[in-house]
Amino acid sequence: xxxxxxxxxxxxxxxxxxxxxxxxxxxxxxxxxxxxxxxxxxxxxxxxxxxxxxxxxxxxxxxxxxxxxxxxxxxxxxxxxxxxxxxxxxxxxxxxxxxxxxxxxxxxxxxxxxxxxxxxxxxxxxxxxxxxxxxxxxxxxxxxxxxxxxxxxxxxxxxxxxxxxxxxxxxxxxxxxxxxxxxxxxxxxxxxxxxxxxxxxxxx
Numbered sequence: 629x630x631x632x633x634x635x636x637x638x639x640x641x642x643x644x645x646x647x648x649x650x651x652x653x654x655x656x657x658x659x660x661x662x663x664x665x666x667x668x669x670x671x672x673x674x675x676x677x678x679x680x681x682x683x684x685x686x687x688x689x690x691x692x693x694x695x696x697x698x699x700x701x702x703x704x705x706x707x708x709x710x711x712x713x714x715x716x717x718x719x720x721x722x723x724x725x726x727x728x729x730x731x732x733x734x735x736x737x738x739x740x741x742x743x744x745x746x747x748x749x750x751x752x753x754x755x756x757x758x759x760x761x762x763x764x765x766x767x768x769x770x771x772x773x774x775x776x777x778x779x780x781x782x783x784x785x786x787x788x789x790x791x792x793x794x795x796x797x798x799x800x801x802x803x804x805x806x807x808x809x810x811x812x813x814x815x816x817x818x819x820x821x822x823x824x825x826x827x828x829x830x831x832x
Contacts, residue, residue: 637663638813640697641782647815649759650693654786657817659824661692661791661810662783665699668707673771675707677736678747682762683724684735686792686807687785690721692762695782698752702779707771709750709758709779712742716763730770737765752779788820793828 640646641660650658668674682690702708723738742765750758760766771777785791793808811829819826 637780640780641813642815646695646757646782647784650695650784651816653759653761654691654693654784655788655817657787657820658815659785659787659789659791659819660782660813660815661687661785662781664781664783665778666781667776667778668768668771670706670774670776671772673707673777674730674732675770676732676768677727678710678712678742678765678767679724679733679735679737680721680763680765682721685762687762687789688792689789690762691789692783692785694760694762695757695784696750696752696760697757697780697782698754699778699780700754700776701752702777703751704749704769706773706775706777707768708752708777709760709766710747710768711750711760712746712765713748715742715765716761719763721763722765736767741765784815786820787814787817787824790821790823791825793825 641663647658681692681694685692696709722741724735725738726734727736728734752758791807791810791812793810809829812824812826814826
């Protein structure tokens with residue numbers, strides 16, 4: 629069960645209130661393709677360099693809405709999500725470069741791609757959520773507080789896009805992710821692309 633996930637996370641991803649919000653930005657044909665827990669332990673949570681998720685996901689055309697649900701209070705002190713408002717507007721994937729050190733991701737957007745003074749903290753209380761576009765520049769500082777910060781990222785794409793199972797992308801944490809067997813769930817509408825495989829990766 630630990631390998632294939634827990635049903636409670638899928639139930640949350642299917643929550644009608646959440647999916648309604650996703651539909652408001654992606655349209656009526658919605659595919660769930662990912663769910664990941666992010667945790668920063670107190671005093672040891674690593675920073676996440678400013679990056680774009682679309683830099684490495686095999687989705688064509690590139691489109692995803694990420695819903696970030698706070699499990700615990702997430703604020704400036706414990707390393708909350710930070711975003712560059714409007715950085716998604718031009719639908720542009722910025723150049724990225726490899727960065728080393730005590731960080732959670734190895735890829736960061738190239739210097740000069742954004743104005744650091746424009747970065748905004750997305751502070752959430754436990755149970756609240758935020759949404760961000762696949763092109764949005766985002767990251768977070770290290771957790772130097774005495775409180776843990778964790779959240780659940782739910783990933784949705786419009787069914788007009790295709791999950792490319794032939795293209796296997798390296799994950800930004802330098803781990804190789806088997807995107808070829810990633811399970812997909814059609815939550816609403818129909819597969820407008822007609823090309824997505826909703827059987828691969830599912831287990832009885």
